[in-house]
Amino acid sequence: RVWAVGRPKGTHAVVAALAAGSLALAWAEADAVELRELDGSGWALDEPTVAVGEAPGGCAVQATPAGVRLLGADDRLAATWTAPDGMRLAAASVCGMHVVAAAGRTLYCVVVRGAALECVAQRQMVADVSCVDAHMWDSEGAAHVAVGLWDGGVALLALPTLQPACELPPLLPPKASDARAGLPRSVLLCTLGTTRFLLAGMGDGRLHHVALAGDATHPRAAEHKSVVLGARPLSLARFDNGGTPGVFVGGDHPTVVYAAATARLMYAAVDAADITCVAAIASSALCLVSPGELWFGRPDRAQRLHVRTCALPPWSEPVRLACGPAQMAVATVRGDAGGQEESRVALRDAQSADELGAVALGAHETATSVRYVGRLDGLPHEVFAAGTAVVQPGDDDARSGRVLLLRWDAQARAVVVVAELLAAGAVYDVREFRGMLLVAAGGRLLLLRWQPRD
Numbered sequence: 001r002v003w004a005v006g007r008p009k010g011t012h013a014v015v016a017a018l019a020a021g022s023l024a025l026a027w028a029e030a031d032a033v034e035l036r037e038l039d040g041s042g043w044a045l046d047e048p049t050v051a052v053g054e055a056p057g058g059c060a061v062q063a064t065p066a067g068v069r070l071l072g073a074d075d076r077l078a079a080t081w082t083a084p085d086g087m088r089l090a091a092a093s094v095c096g097m098h099v100v101a102a103a104g105r106t107l108y109c110v111v112v113r114g115a116a117l118e119c120v121a122q123r124q125m126v127a128d129v130s131c132v133d134a135h136m137w138d139s140e141g142a143a144h145v146a147v148g149l150w151d152g153g154v155a156l157l158a159l160p161t162l163q164p165a166c167e168l169p170p171l172l173p174p175k176a177s178d179a180r181a182g183l184p185r186s187v188l189l190c191t192l193g194t195t196r197f198l199l200a201g202m203g204d205g206r207l208h209h210v211a212l213a214g215d216a217t218h219p220r221a222a223e224h225k226s227v228v229l230g231a232r233p234l235s236l237a238r239f240d241n242g243g244t245p246g247v248f249v250g251g252d253h254p255t256v257v258y259a260a261a262t263a264r265l266m267y268a269a270v271d272a273a274d275i276t277c278v279a280a281i282a283s284s285a286l287c288l289v290s291p292g293e294l295w296f297g298r299p300d301r302a303q304r305l306h307v308r309t310c311a312l313p314p315w316s317e318p319v320r321l322a323c324g325p326a327q328m329a330v331a332t333v334r335g336d337a338g339g340q341e342e343s344r345v346a347l348r349d350a351q352s353a354d355e356l357g358a359v360a361l362g363a364h365e366t367a368t369s370v371r372y373v374g375r376l377d378g379l380p381h382e383v384f385a386a387g388t389a390v391v392q393p394g395d396d397d398a399r400s401g402r403v404l405l406l407r408w409d410a411q412a413r414a415v416v417v418v419a420e421l422l423a424a425g426a427v428y429d430v431r432e433f434r435g436m437l438l439v440a441a442g443g444r445l446l447l448l449r450w451q452p453r454d
Contacts, residue, residue, distance in 0.1 A: 001235070002289050003052035004279040005060050007075070012281050013038060013060065015052045016294060022049040022064075027281055027296075035296070042077040044069060050101075053094020055112045061099055063092035068099050068110055070117055081110050081117040093145065095134035098159050100145045102129035107147065109160045123162040127151035133236075134159060135189035137196065142216035146198050148184030154200050156212075156219070169224045171200060171208050182206050188236035190247055193259030201234025205251060209265065227267065229255050239280035248278040248286070310353035319343075322384060324372035326350055327408050329384045331367035343367055345386050347408050347415050356408055357415035365390045368401070369429045377435035378450040383407045383418055385437060387427025398426035403439055403448070421448065 002016040004027070012027040022045045024038035044064050051063040058073035067082035067089065083089060087103035099110040099117070105128050109121040131148040143159040152172040156165045171184070182204030190197055196212040196219065208226045212219040235250040246258040254270035272288070272295075279287045281296075288295040312318060312332065320331035327347045334342040343366045346358035361367065369387035376383065383405045389398035405418040425442020432438070439446040 001049070001051075001277050002279045002287050002294070003049070004281045004287060005052055005054045007058075007060070007073075013043075013052075013075075014279065014281065014287050014294075015043070015049050015062065016287075016289065017049040021046050027285075027287075038075070042069070042071040042075045050089050051092035051094055051099075053099070054096075055094070056097055057114075059112065061094045061112065063089055063094070063099065063101055065089050068092070068101060068117055070112060070115070072115070078115045079117045081119065083108065091129055091132050093132045093134040095136055095143055095145075095159070098134055098143060098145075100132050100134045100159070102132055102147070104128055107132070107145075107157075107162060109145075109162050111160060120160050121162045123157070125149060125155065127153065130184050131187050133187045133189055137189075137191070137216035144189060144219070146187040146189050146200075148187045148200060150183060152183050154184055154187060154198070154208075156198060165218075166212075166220045168198070168210060168221050171202070171226075182233075185233040186236045188238065188247060190238050190245065192245060192247070192257070192265060195259070197265075199236055199247060199257075201236050201249060201251075203233045205230035205232055205234060205253075207234060207249060207257075209257075229253055229267070235277040237278045237280065239278065239286060248275075250275045250277045250289075310348075320367050320370040320386075322370040322372045323350065324374075324382065324384065327356065327384075328353075329370045329372070329386070329406070331370050331386065333366055341366065343388075345370060345384075345404070345406065345415075347384070347406065357413070359404070359406060359415050359417060361388055362390065364392055365402070368426050371430050371432075373430070373432040373437060376432065376437060376450045378452060379405075379418070381407045381418070385430040385432075387423075387430045387439065387441070389426030399424070401425060401427040401441060403427055403430065403437070403441075419450070 004012050004014045007013050014025040014027050016023045024043045026036050026038050047064050053061050055061050060071045062069045065088040070079040072078045083103045089101045089103050092101040097112045101108045105125045107123045108119050111118050111120050127149040130150045134145040136143040144165050145157050147155040154168055158165045182202030184200050185203050186201040188199040198210045200208040206226050207229050210224045211222040213222040214220045230251040230253040232252045237248045239248055246256050249255040254275040256268045260266045274290050275288050277289045315334050316332035318332050322329045328350050331345045343361040344358045347356045365388050368389045371385050373385045374382050386404040389401045391398045401423045403421040409416045423441035427441045429440040437448040
């Protein structure tokens with residue numbers, strides 16, 4: 001996990017939990033971004049961090065398995081709190097003056113009072129706690145904590161009393177076994193659009209969201225839905241994307257969740273893989289964690305995916321597709337009653353998907369590969385490369401094939417075959433390689449260079 005908290009003089013502390021300790025960095029942003037490692041004056045860096053958050057008076061709170069630490073504005077240790085009987089903390093969350101910590105089945109609410117920490121409430125849950133998230137809904141002080149349990153349940157409690165706030169629907173099917181069903185790995189309370197939500201990221205990659213109706217002080221569970229966002233455990237984090245509140249969902253398919261103008265939840269895929277967790281820093285900057293790496297950057301505004309369908313002739317079956325900047329190539333095959341197949345490679349406009357033109361293949365010839373290869377060395381135009389296979393009647397395998405270079409000639413309004421090459425065997429794949437064309441034909445790899453004719 002990773003957290004970011006504001007510190008005096010416009011800096012932020014970025015704390016990441018490591019396998020055998022913690023890493024603390026100082027983030028400062030003026031004319032340029034400055035990133036340096038913090039000393040361990042008050043930060044406990046010799047053990048993993050469970051949670052970090054901002055406290056009143058410029059203080060910071062760090063929770064570790066050993067307990068809760070209060071750091072002053074100068075990052076020096078001001079107070080500590082440890083769970084009774086030496087219990088180790090497994091989860092924690094910081095919300096203003098409230099620190100919610102969990103050890104086994106016991107949940108504690110610790111309050112920051114000046115330069116001291118005081119436990120004001122505790123509650124025994126029905127199962128061990130897996131994750132918690134404390135959140136203040138408004139400036140009037142209405143706050144709750146969401147609690148995920150290792151039996152698959154989720155609870156919503158009021159702060160600071162830890163009394164149940166409302167009954168939530170079960171997230172797991174009645175007959176689901178813990179060995180097969182996902183269990184809560186991350187919970188989050190947030191407001192998206194005008195609706196308050198409780199989100200739960202499960203171990204199997206499913207995201208549950210429960211809409212909370214009523215006022216902030218007395219919520220009640222309303223609509224409950226779920227969506228699959230991957231196959232690995234999810235982690236959830238609030239962040240601001242250009243003034244729009246959003247939730248970053250970390251996992252094997254990272255996703256940003258936000259509310260559309262219609263109040264529906266929208267899901268925007270992130271152009272990165274295996275982002276396990278994220279922390280929001282000042283000025284909409286983000287710290288992202290992938291295996292073995294910390295990334296720092298700013299998100300682009302979330303965009304909705306627009307889908308446009310284009311009907312193909314009813315007799316044609318698409319077999320290969322390749323996209324270029326201005327056109328896309330679609331290879332189709334047509335079967336008729338006589339057992340013959342007719343194949344063609346068509347170029348379509350990349351924006352409208354309208355067909356521009358097509359090249360018909362020979363008898364018993366089908367397209368086995370199509371790829372946009374750009375402008376090869378010596379070629380004045382960008383081209384698509386297509387590989388084909390010719391299987392004669394009575395043969396099981398292709399004895400020959402062709403490599404075709406195709407382009408759209410806007411002046412002639414036609415698809416032009418720039419070049420072709422006969423190959424011994426089916427052409428299974430074509431790729432651009434250092435300005436040349438790499439071809440897998442039959443059992444051989446061919447590296448082809450373009451040579452203009454005299």
